[in-house]
Amino acid sequence: MVKAPQGEHRVVAVILAGGSGQRMGLSTPKQLLKIAGKTILEHTLGVFEEAPDVDEIIVLMNPGFLQDAADCVRRAGCTKVKAVLPGGTSRNATTQLALDALADHPAETTSVLFHDAVRPLLSQRIIRDCVAALREHRAVDVAIPSADTIIQVDEDVIVDVPRRANLRRGQTPQGFRLATIRDAYEKAWQDENFEATDDCTVVLRYMPGTPIYVVPGDEHNMKVTEPVDMFVADKLFQLASSDAPDLTEDEYAEALGGKTMVVFGASQGIGAAIAELAQRFGARVFGYSRGATRTHVERPEDVAGALAQAYSATGRVDFVVNTAGILRIGRLDAIDPDAIEEALRVNYLAPIHIARASYPYLAKTGGQLLLYTSSSYTRGRADYSLYSSAKAATVNLTQALADEWSGDKVRINCINPERTSTPMRTAAFGQEPPHTLLSADQVARTSLNVLLSGLTGQVIDVRREDPLSGGRSG
Secondary structure, three states, X not given: OOOOOOOOOEEEEXXXXXXXXXXXXXXXXXXXXXXXXXXXXXXXHXXXXXXXXXXXXXXEEOHHHHHHHHHHHHHXXXXXXXXXXXXXXXXXXXXXXXXXHOOOOOOOOEEEEEEEOOOOOOOHHHHHHHHHHOOOOOEEEEEEEOOOOOOEEEOOEEEEOOOHHHOEEEEEEEEEEHHHHHHHHHHHOOOOOOOOOOHHHHHHHHOOOOOOEEEEOOOOOOOOOOHHHHHHHHHHHHHHHHOOOOOOHHHHHHHHOOOEEEEEOOOOHHHHHHHHHHHHOXXXXXXXXXXXXXXXOOOHHHHHHHHHHHHHHHOOOOEEXXXXXXXXXXXXXXXXXXXHHHHHHHHHHHHHHHHHHHHHHHHHHOOEEEEEOOHHHHOOOOOOHHHHHHHHHHHHHHHHHHHXXXXXXXXXXXXXXXXXXXXXXXXXXXXXXXXXXXXXHHHHHHHHHHHOOOOOOOXXXXXXXXXXOOOEOO
């Protein structure tokens, strides 16, 4: 039982994490799968940890994975979690176990939000709206309009087509005054045919005089149930990251003041823009490049020397950025073998050398390594075989190291910019219409936002056009 709090009205978030992962075809519960460098459960816990209106959190977990859930709580740094408890064999049984755990909480001054652990993209706006609605209503659901026509069938034959204007697709959280959901379940268990797939249905059936207010949901608040959902959710995290609002000048200065950043490829393009921006906000920036400092990123000794120099000067390394690269265009069979070797050393081996050398420094500060890929990594293009394959390898390196380093709180991410106006691109393609290219400053701003985020293992798209809103991004 969770100890009853003292004082005024409180809000308890109950994270329902009892799923088994069977629909995924997995032996591991889907809430323990990783998206964007963290388990789905960690993402979900983080949303409620950050919610100012939520006072405490209870996790109901598949009984065979309680320690895994406790590890997620620890990694997420959740101070609001009061208990990790075994869930039941059904949704209704799990809800009842949560109610049992809250037995000594005041029924009229406690609100409960039940949320699916596998909805990690829940917004703070929805939480705020639910809490606000529970000040006036005793039961609250979250739902979005249905874009599809819903049909009712009997033995695979359509028997009715309800009006779409009256239909909604239910999401979570579902919120209740504790007294209301307790009473509804007490009555429900008296029904020998009791069965419901969600808690609002229990209130609707067994306390029919209680209005259930509907809070507008969000298409992003998706439930990760099928294998394809993992890919969709991962992409939504990428888009949300690239479209995150900039910090204020004071917030940037507070986050970067006293920090040390090492930038490889800092003499021009995106690297120069990042170095200038970070330095403007108070970071100690050490920029290295082949031309300015005779630093060759493909040489492990040069990389090690650069990092040691920065550490010797400031006593720390918080961020390491690598924008160095070589773009060789042409048929593979026509490229000089020496040029092939150079491109592979700079575009692929260099990130490996930088990662190996950076790790000991970043482990001391809980810092981040930031790499760069290209839109060509998703599908190799003719005349780009060297560049595309190396950039695809960089993405896999990012994702793999995020897992390897997660226990040491070292983060690694990868920026995937659309075509960007840089000297390297101009040398390869000549002058192009400026309105068709991102600026190096746009990519630098997003890069800084990622460095200051809690993301890891993520590939963040930076585009001129936001594919979700039709507006500008970056």
